[in-house]
Amino acid sequence: MGRNLARNIARHGYVTAVHNRTDAKTKALVAEFGDEGTFVPATTAQEFVDSLASPRTIVIMVKAGGPTDAVIDELAPLLSEGDILVDGGNAHFADTRRREAALKEKGIHFAGVGVSGGEEGALLGPSIMPGGSEHAYATLGPILEDIAVSVDGTPCAVHVGPDGAGHFVKMVHNGIEYADMQLIAEAYDLLRHGLGRTPRQLADVFTTWNSGDLESFLIEITARVLSTDDPTQEGVALVDVVLDEAEQKGTGRWTVQTALDLGTPVSGIAEAVFARALSGHAEQRKAAQGVLPGPGQIGALGEPGGEEGAGGFVDAADADAFVDDVRAALYASKVVAYAQGFDMIRAGSEEYGWGIDPGAMATIWRGGCIIRAKFLDRIREAYEKQPDLSSLLLDPYFAQAVSDGQEAWRRVVVQSVQAGIPAPGFASALAYYDGLRRERSSAALIQGLRDLFGAHTYKRVDREGDFHVEWSGDGSESQA
Ligand code: 6PG
Numbered sequence: 222m223g224r225n226l227a228r229n230i231a232r233h234g235y236v237t238a239v240h241n242r243t244d245a246k247t248k249a250l251v252a253e254f255g256d257e258g259t260f261v262p263a264t265t266a267q268e269f270v271d272s273l274a275s276p277r278t279i280v281i282m283v284k285a286g287g288p289t290d291a292v293i294d295e296l297a298p299l300l301s302e303g304d305i306l307v308d309g310g311n312a313h314f315a316d317t318r319r320r321e322a323a324l325k326e327k328g329i330h331f332a333g334v335g336v337s338g339g340e341e342g343a344l345l346g347p348s349i350m351p352g353g354s355e356h357a358y359a360t361l362g363p364i365l366e367d368i369a370v371s372v373d374g375t376p377c378a379v380h381v382g383p384d385g386a387g388h389f390v391k392m393v394h395n396g397i398e399y400a401d402m403q404l405i406a407e408a409y410d411l412l413r414h415g416l417g418r419t420p421r422q423l424a425d426v427f428t429t430w431n432s433g434d435l436e437s438f439l440i441e442i443t444a445r446v447l448s449t450d451d452p453t454q455e456g457v458a459l460v461d462v463v464l465d466e467a468e469q470k471g472t473g474r475w476t477v478q479t480a481l482d483l484g485t486p487v488s489g490i491a492e493a494v495f496a497r498a499l500s501g502h503a504e505q506r507k508a509a510q511g512v513l514p515g516p517g518q519i520g521a522l523g524e525p526g527g528e529e530g531a532g533g534f535v536d537a538a539d540a541d542a543f544v545d546d547v548r549a550a551l552y553a554s555k556v557v558a559y560a561q562g563f564d565m566i567r568a569g570s571e572e573y574g575w576g577i578d579p580g581a582m583a584t585i586w587r588g589g590c591i592i593r594a595k596f597l598d599r600i601r602e603a604y605e606k607q608p609d610l611s612s613l614l615l616d617p618y619f620a621q622a623v624s625d626g627q628e629a630w631r632r633v634v635v636q637s638v639q640a641g642i643p644a645p646g647f648a649s650a651l652a653y654y655d656g657l658r659r660e661r662s663s664a665a666l667i668q669g670l671r672d673l674f675g676a677h678t679y680k681r682v683d684r685e686g687d688f689h690v691e692w693s694g695d696g697s698e699s700q701a
Pocket residue numbers: 311336337338339395398468469470471472473590591
């Protein structure tokens with residue numbers, strides 16, 4: 222990714238010094254792509270730093286965590302006051318805050334910059350989420366806006382906010398990416414077992430969906446993966462030979478850990494992280510197979526790999542309606558996942574005083590990044606109309622869209638439960654929706670229980686103050 226980002230910068234006419242601790246990699250980059258721009262290869266960190274005009278602008282692209290600290294420790298003593306050091310990796314925003322504060326003491330401007338789009342995006346135009354000071358952005362901004370992809374003439378790069386704001390937003394982006402992928406996987410699983418169709422046949426469904434309100438990079442590549450055969454066996458779908466244990470590098474987990482601290486319910490992201498974790502517990506899963514029974518019909522129906530017409534748990538006559546229902550459930554659940562992600566951005570911004578503009582985040586996610594999608598334009602519009610929108614679900618367009626799909630959404634959740642096919646993303650999104658819209662929640666009972674066993678007190682609907690019942694006494698209520 223670092224190599225492609227360097228090429229992208231050079232292609233835009235910036236003289237680009239390059240350095241890698243493995244010198245052969247630096248040489249290979251210049252040998253292979255040297256004609257794309259002006260590269261200045263450097264063998265050592267000192268040579269690299271010396272080759273830059275002051276104030277220097279340096280982008281680090283290495284593995285998050287220890288490797289990033291190691292590179293910073295190597296470079297920092299060689300830098301001068303006023304230099305700008307950019308971390309373009311997937312760093313934890315708390316690390317970015319720590320590094321920014323430490324380098325500030327030395328007069329070095331440290332900017333944590335989220336870059337999304339994978340290797341190809343880095344070369345052809347990523348979505349960029351830059352954090353750091355206004356001062357650093359004055360120099361960095363024009364370069365980043367140049368190399369980012371543009372949608373409708375607007376670059377997908379904007380100053381997110383100070384210190385860790387950029388990496389925080391990139392982390393939430395990745396959390397939403399996890400939720401989105403989980404929902405797509407659930408839709409695929411339900412269609413596969415509901416209809417008994419082959420992956421290639423389901424690829425057509427996703428291709429059709431990609432021309433409607435679900436249009437997005439992830440739906441597009443789902444169709445690609447599903448229509449791909451195992452390169453080593455003819456006629457066998459690749460998806461059927463890939464081990465069903467999802468891995469993760471950790472940004473989804475960070476999102477959930479941070480959300481717990483902020484008290485923001487990002488249940489869609491959490492379900493996605495936990496579903497990956499469950500998939501990875503292979504031994505437990507194996508032990509449970511054959512021991513824990515599912516609903517009666519499941520073994521006999523719609524086994525993966527079945528041909529069209531082999532049958533699933535949905536009657537053939539209802540197949541088209543089921544596909545429409547799953548599409549509606551996917552869209553509604555996706556809206557919830559994004560609403561939760563944007564809630565978290567607002568909560569983080571408030572906690573750390575970053576002043577993040579949520580509409581601007583939707584704007585820069587419209588292109589270049591993994592979650593790029595048509596409906597981000599709707600999110601941008603929603604925040605443009607109402608910058609202080611308390612939940613995306615309350616925007617008239619999204620409220621209508623979710624309400625239009627809710628009957629189908631409920632049917633799909635019921636069918637998944639009856640068929641014994643886990644759809645935690647769909648179900649928890651629906652539970653969140655219902656939890657949000659209900660006038661009275663069951664939390665009143667929880668408050669009562671807390672007061673009974675721990676004298677934790679409760680508030681009343683009809684009077685101000687904190688109250689407690691003398692549970693082991695005369696049952697009277699006292700005001701704390
Ligand atoms: C991006 C991606 C990128 C990477 C994730 C994958 O925005 O370009 O999000 O950052 O693909 O790190 O994360 P997992 O390995 O945790 O699924």
